[in-house]
Amino acid sequence: VEMQSTQIAGPFLLFLGDSQDSRLTKTAAGVHHWCPEMCKGQLRLDGETVDLGLADITPKKFQERYGSGTLIIGVANVGGIFPNSWIKTLVSALEHGLDIASGMHSRLADISPVSEAAHKYGRQLFDVRFPSGPLVVGTGKKRSGKRLLTVGTDCVVGKMYTALEITREMQARGAKVDFRATGQTGILIAGSGICVDAVVADFISGAAEMISPNNENDHWDIIEGQGSLSHPGYAGVSLGLLHGSQPDALVLCHEPDRKLIAFSESYPVPDIQTTIDKNSLAAKLTNPAAEVVGISLNSKSMERSQANDYIRSLQQLTGLPVVDPVRTGVGAIVDRLLQ
Amino acid sequence: VEMQSTQIAGPFLLFLGDSQDSRLTKTAAGVHHWCPEMCKGQLRLDGETVDLGLADITPKKFQERYGSGTLIIGVANVGGIFPNSWIKTLVSALEHGLDIASGMHSRLADISPVSEAAHKYGRQLFDVRFPSGPLVVGTGKKRSGKRLLTVGTDCVVGKMYTALEITREMQARGAKVDFRATGQTGILIAGSGICVDAVVADFISGAAEMISPNNENDHWDIIEGQGSLSHPGYAGVSLGLLHGSQPDALVLCHEPDRKLIAFSESYPVPDIQTTIDKNSLAAKLTNPAAEVVGISLNSKSMERSQANDYIRSLQQLTGLPVVDPVRTGVGAIVDRLLQ
Numbered sequence A, B: 001v002e003m004q005s006t007q008i009a010g011p012f013l014l015f016l017g018d019s020q021d022s023r024l025t026k027t028a029a030g031v032h033h034w035c036p037e038m039c040k041g042q043l044r045l046d047g048e049t050v051d052l053g054l055a056d057i058t059p060k061k062f063q064e065r066y067g068s069g070t071l072i073i074g075v076a077n078v079g080g081i082f083p084n085s086w087i088k089t090l091v092s093a094l095e096h097g098l099d100i101a102s103g104m105h106s107r108l109a110d111i112s113p114v115s116e117a118a119h120k121y122g123r124q125l126f127d128v129r130f131p132s133g134p135l136v137v138g139t140g141k142k143r144s145g146k147r148l149l150t151v152g153t154d155c156v157v158g159k160m161y162t163a164l165e166i167t168r169e170m171q172a173r174g175a176k177v178d179f180r181a182t183g184q185t186g187i188l189i190a191g192s193g194i195c196v197d198a199v200v201a202d203f204i205s206g207a208a209e210m211i212s213p214n215n216e217n218d219h220w221d222i223i224e225g226q227g228s229l230s231h232p233g234y235a236g237v238s239l240g241l242l243h244g245s246q247p248d249a250l251v252l253c254h255e256p257d258r259k260l261i262a263f264s265e266s267y268p269v270p271d272i273q274t275t276i277d278k279n280s281l282a283a284k285l286t287n288p289a290a291e292v293v294g295i296s297l298n299s300k301s302m303e304r305s306q307a308n309d310y311i312r313s314l315q316q317l318t319g320l321p322v323v324d325p326v327r328t329g330v331g332a333i334v335d336r337l338l339q
Helices: A022-034 A059-066 A084-095 A112-121 A159-172 A184-190 A201-211 A235-245 A272-283 A304-318 A331-338 B026-034 B059-066 B084-095 B112-121 B159-172 B184-190 B201-211 B235-245 B272-283 B304-318 B331-338
Strands: A012-017 A039-044 A069-073 A098-102 A125-127 A146-152 A176-180 A219-223 A249-254 A291-297 B012-017 B039-044 B069-073 B098-102 B125-127 B146-152 B176-180 B219-223 B249-254 B291-297
Touching (some): A012 A022, A012 A084, A022 A184, A039 A059, A059 A069, A059 A098, A084 A098, A146 A235, A146 A272, A159 A219, A176 A184, A201 A219, A201 A235, A201 B235, A235 A272, A235 B201, A272 A291, A291 A331, B026 B039, B026 B069, B039 B059, B059 B069, B059 B098, B084 B098, B146 B159, B146 B272, B159 B219, B159 B331, B201 B235, B235 B272, B272 B304, B291 B304
Parallel strands (some): A146 A219, A249 A291, B069 B098, B146 B249, B249 B291
């Protein structure tokens, strides 16, 4: 099954709107971090806007230098809708030969001037939160090739970051590997994928099956996890993704200082062993060989020595390789995968 | 939060199309079984069509006798789309003062002649598979009142039937109780509800929270379950529904002779104790007091004596009340609920 067959084409111009809050420009920062060679410039609506340190380029200049490419909407807006103040700039990008890609909750295609300009100038609009083709119910049929899924004790604990680091490390070692994106930033980075939290509920595991199809026996799909089995709002998405991914290997992501589940007022973050057991058990439904092969921490709130102690004690407790992708890299986990 | 605030209004005329296959007219049969006093007639396109034993009435006659009401699309069509041969009849129903309610995968509102006629005659179209209002992500906040959810070892094992029987039995005993529908046939029977498998994946548990809001402390919501935690395609829906429902009580539905999970080629039906453990454990995330309070069987494939032996042995094994709603009624489970 072919999905999202049209890849989002580089080079990229990163649109930052007029956001002065770097928490809202994380998508742009993520694309810049993971695809630095693709990002040729930033487009900011005024001088107070967050600065990623890229050249400020207008769509006209971008066209003169690079011919074509894609304007990436790299800024989230509270409420997820496009402000009117952006429209002129978006239309100008289309006029100057750029496609536009967005991970917002509302659609570029629903903004009449933008949709008309795309048609007029023959450009493409990528609303990556919305699946572009027909989906199916998951079948649970065994697929060839190997798969790794990142899971978490919570949302926003580094599941995308860890998956991308593992992919990069495996590529560096010459392994056959693909990153498989399941969220909007991941899709913008990978150029394809399906937002599994945006599909109709019946199709969660079917979408996961679709993004990681049959492959060579020694090929690894590194699948971006979503949510957490212990999140009162998102666990359904996490379970469907887990079943559809049929992972051979799970990597558990965790933020040591987090006390409460994200976006909840009273749910404690579950402990690591409970999370390992819960995910392993659920994963065995569609892949009896599934096992947790490592733990990936976001320990930025800790001093280095404190983080090292924590990593060592967690290794002893679980018998698993424990890493912080930023501090230690993910080599210890990849060692185990490629054994 | 108010959803689907406009109730589907009786009396009902059950539309059976030209189906000669009673497996395809189960929705009509279900509405007839559970709402006999509401169903005043059937509308069949020819003499070979399945006969529910109701009076054959034209929309014109229906209007003369009852003034207004709703035409229920009681027949499923392979592929879930409306054949052209139905359209004239649907338009005639609207012309004669009937609303139309459908649980099909495609929308009444998307058929131009039907949508235009509804507008012209001021009638309503209920596409019950599609949520009618905005949805939210589940919060996991504790709600007042009591809740029961039916869960299953598989799909299509009697979760709706059991929930409706428990509701009816509790009503008969004067308890405060409401059936909460989560699938299309249930919604047509109840007149409101949300198809949880048709919502965007992010909102599964939020939808379950919405259909069973805060209530009096001694009020029971009896929530229709969907899918199974052991189904490779649908477990995400089941887990989101379980978390959002915050059930105090779970009733496990099971078909003793089923060997393989529905719509799968190789997944075995899990055993009862495993299913009890899996559902109880998952339910405790949002309601630590959750417990399985009974087992409901569909034992129609067994001889009566064989079924009785099976029920007795399962009672001994689990220590729970075990019923077959058709053969024994659900009294034993309701006894335990109202203790």
